[in-house]
Amino acid sequence: MPAKTTGASDLASSLRPALLRLTRLVRNQRVDTSITLTQLSAMGALLKHGPMSAGELAAAEQVQPPSMTKVLANLEERGLVVREAHPTDGRQVILDITDAGRTLLTEERRSRDAWLSRRLGVLDAEELALLERVVPVLDKLAEK
Amino acid sequence: MPAKTTGASDLASSLRPALLRLTRLVRNQRVDTSITLTQLSAMGALLKHGPMSAGELAAAEQVQPPSMTKVLANLEERGLVVREAHPTDGRQVILDITDAGRTLLTEERRSRDAWLSRRLGVLDAEELALLERVVPVLDKLAEK
DNA sequence: TATTGTTATACTCTATAACTATA
DNA sequence: TATAGTTATAGAGTATAACAATA
Numbered sequence: 001m002p003a004k005t006t007g008a009s010d011l012a013s014s015l016r017p018a019l020l021r022l023t024r025l026v027r028n029q030r031v032d033t034s035i036t037l038t039q040l041s042a043m044g045a046l047l048k049h050g051p052m053s054a055g056e057l058a059a060a061e062q063v064q065p066p067s068m069t070k071v072l073a074n075l076e077e078r079g080l081v082v083r084e085a086h087p088t089d090g091r092q093v094i095l096d097i098t099d100a101g102r103t104l105l106t107e108e109r110r111s112r113d114a115w116l117s118r119r120l121g122v123l124d125a126e127e128l129a130l131l132e133r134v135v136p137v138l139d140k141l142a143e144k
Numbered sequence: 145m146p147a148k149t150t151g152a153s154d155l156a157s158s159l160r161p162a163l164l165r166l167t168r169l170v171r172n173q174r175v176d177t178s179i180t181l182t183q184l185s186a187m188g189a190l191l192k193h194g195p196m197s198a199g200e201l202a203a204a205e206q207v208q209p210p211s212m213t214k215v216l217a218n219l220e221e222r223g224l225v226v227r228e229a230h231p232t233d234g235r236q237v238i239l240d241i242t243d244a245g246r247t248l249l250t251e252e253r254r255s256r257d258a259w260l261s262r263r264l265g266v267l268d269a270e271e272l273a274l275l276e277r278v279v280p281v282l283d284k285l286a287e288k
Numbered sequence: 289t290a291t292t293g294t295t296a297t298a299c300t301c302t303a304t305a306a307c308t309a310t311a
Numbered sequence: 312t313a314t315a316g317t318t319a320t321a322g323a324g325t326a327t328a329a330c331a332a333t334a
Contacts, residue, residue, distance in 0.1 A: 008272065012260035013253055014279045016170055017185045022286040023167040024206040026160055028326085038301065041161045055315060062168040067302050069317055091310045091315040109157050116156035119285055127281045128152070134278040135158045137271045141263060142166040172303085182324065199292060211325050213294055235292040235333045 029115050035108060042071050043080060043097055043105050051096040053086065062142060080104060173259050179252060186215050187224060187241055187249050195240040197230065206286060224248060 027037050038061075045060050046052070052060070058068035072095060075081040080101035086092035097105070120128065171181050182205075189204050190196070196204070202212035216239060219225040224245035230236035241249070264272060 008261040008264045009257045011272070011276050011279070012257040012264065015275065015282075016181070016256065016260065017188055018279050018282040018286065019163060019167045019170060020181060020185050021206045022282050023163050024325090025286050026163060028206075036300070037160070037164060041164050044161055053315080054317095062165045062172075063301090064303060065316065066304080066318080070301085073317095086315095089311075089315085093316070112160070113153045113156040116160065117152040120152045120156065122284060122287075123281060127284070128155070130274070130278050131159065131281055132155050134274050135155070135162050137267060137275055138159075138162040138166050140266060140271070142162065142169050143266075168302085180323070197292080198294095202293095207324090208326060209293065210295080210327080214324085217294095230292095233292085233334070237293070 025119075026116065029112065035104065039071055039075055039080075040105065040108055040112075042068070043075065043101050046081065046095060046097040047102065047105060051084070051094050053092045053094055055092070057095060075101070169263075170260065173256065179248065183215055183219055183224075184249065184252055184256075186212070187219065187245050190225065190239060190241040191246065191249060195228070195238050197236045197238055199236070201239060219245070 042057060042061055045057060049060065054068055054072060055065060057072075058065045061068065063071075072081060072083075076083060078100075079098055081095050081097055084094045084096065086094055120131075123131065186201060186205055189201060193204065198212055198216060199209055201216075202209045205212065207215075216225060216227075220227060222244075223242055225239050225241055228238045228240065230238055264275075267275065
């Protein structure tokens with residue numbers, strides 16, 4: 001008998017605190033304190049999905065536009081992303097990651113991954129496989 | 145061929161932003177703004193594991209002791225948890241959830257679960273089963 | 289001395305409301 | 312008028328450092 005079927009409500013109740021605690025653990029793992037997990041994630045979205053408007057990026061990252069404005073101001077100041085004018089709509093701002101951003105993202109991921117990979121070491125092969133398969137499910141859930 | 149095996153490093157890279165975004169979505173779902181997800185999670189830990197010291201609770205919740213002090217001060221003020229003296233160690237403070245805390249926790253879970261359960265509706269049966277099985281894995285990862 | 293918890297302080301993250309510029 | 316983004320402001324969440332009380 002594989003995985004007893006609990007209700008969606010039970011799943012919700014157990015998933016919520018599990019996400020909260022694990023995210024705290026991951027967020028506090030500040031390898032290089034000069035860049036935060038939030039900034040890293042925004043840069044990662046640009047790298048993964050390509051250039052997009054500030055509004056689109058805010059939506060993709062599940063934050064409100066003013067929050068993204070702050071993140072972007074910081075990233076632009078450091079030359080990690082660039083703002084470009086939208087070709088036809090003067091209101092929109094198109095963001096793209098720079099080469100410096102790509103380099104930093106790669107380096108940061110390497111050191112952070114080293115830490116998380118070590119944590120992942122407490123899991124057995126079956127648990128790792130399970131976790132791997134669930135990542136797209138988490139993405140789908142957050143997509144809205 | 146089920147689930148191509150990627151490296152632990154790739155898994156870390158994809159898991160991190162997925163956790164961040166989904167937690168933002170869940171945290172911002174403030175059904176009743178009078179209590180926060182952090183407070184709810186602390187009460188949930190007391191309900192699940194029984195009375196424990198402030199330090200133990202901080203460790204279980206993956207926060208530093210001063211952060212937990214703040215959370216507990218708020219919860220105690222509202223009569224949702226109680227502080228009791230440790231029988232033999234005068235330094236320690238033992239926390240327990242009150243009946244009022246239990247009641248509020250149950251109600252909050254109901255309304256929050258209703259929302260998350262609706263979100264879970266975008267998943268198919270296989271994805272739900274997968275998610276259910278991964279919750280203990282996330283807990284194990286966060287346990288440290 | 290070492291440990292438990294609290295106080296003091298500060299920074300990150302994020303939100304809502306109000307505003308500006310463009311459509 | 313409606314939309315995209317920014318500025319202003321505030322609150323939640325969390326940390327580190329310093330302290331008090333007890334072991």
